[in-house]
Ligand SMILES: O=C(O)C(=O)C[C@H](O)C(=O)CO
């Protein structure tokens with residue numbers, strides 16, 4: 001399991017392109033037949049990908065966790081960005097279609113990923129209590145429309161794990177799909193110093209890219225992102241992006257609270 005240490009706003013403002021990418025871009029989460037995990041020091045969120053490709057993949061127990069098993073002190077959110085598959089949690093099989101979500105509560109000892117064509121995005125945060133393992137399909141994640149075509153940011157937000165949805169200790173997770181012809185996400189931008197955030201960009205057509213913007217509102221920095229790459233967004237950073245076409249992304253957070261609307265808006269005129 002790779003490690004990513006936390007960076008301060010001041011040091012981040014001095015990073016060149018290579019350093020920005022080294023600290024904040026996760027490039028290779030989806031490797032065929034493997035589970036890839038990155039341990040971040042932002043709220044100790046683990047970000048990962050699992051691509052079973054026909055053979056069942058067990059969730060490993062990396063040495064860095066110093067645990068008897070991965071979910072001994074953790075909770076896990078799983079979102080399938082591939083074709084239909086299943087996840088076995090202590091022997092119980094949960095079917096997960098494209099863009100369905102499964103929350104696995106603390107204490108589950110044996111988690112296995114299955115399905116040929118399934119591609120699972122994983123977020124795991126430390127947990128102090130056990131909440132029930134719960135599935136929420138995309139159809140159950142009430143869609144909320146945001147943005148306008150005039151601002152090129154018309155999009156649909158699906159919330160899965162949050163204060164009014166699947167219960168968790170601190171994990172929050174959902175998905176945003178841009179409408180065709182729209183390119184901006186999370187604009188106007190915001191911060192939430194109470195929670196870190198991670199973005200996984202996906203459904204980006206072949207040859208297209210997203211220009212993700214991060215940093216303090218007055219010190220913004222760009223990162224060019226490919227399909228199925230993820231970005232770590234520190235609590236003090238904005239997180240927004242503009243694509244060369246429409247795309248989707250999974251957002252996930254951990255930290256002080258699970259209130260989706262608890263954001264600090266950044267007035268457009270103040271961005272630099
Ligand atoms: O399109 C958006 O706007 C988002 O999806 C915003 C994220 O959900 C977010 O940043 C939550 O804090």
Ligand SMILES: [Zn+2]
Nearest residue numbers: 190192197239
């Ligand atoms: Zn946010």
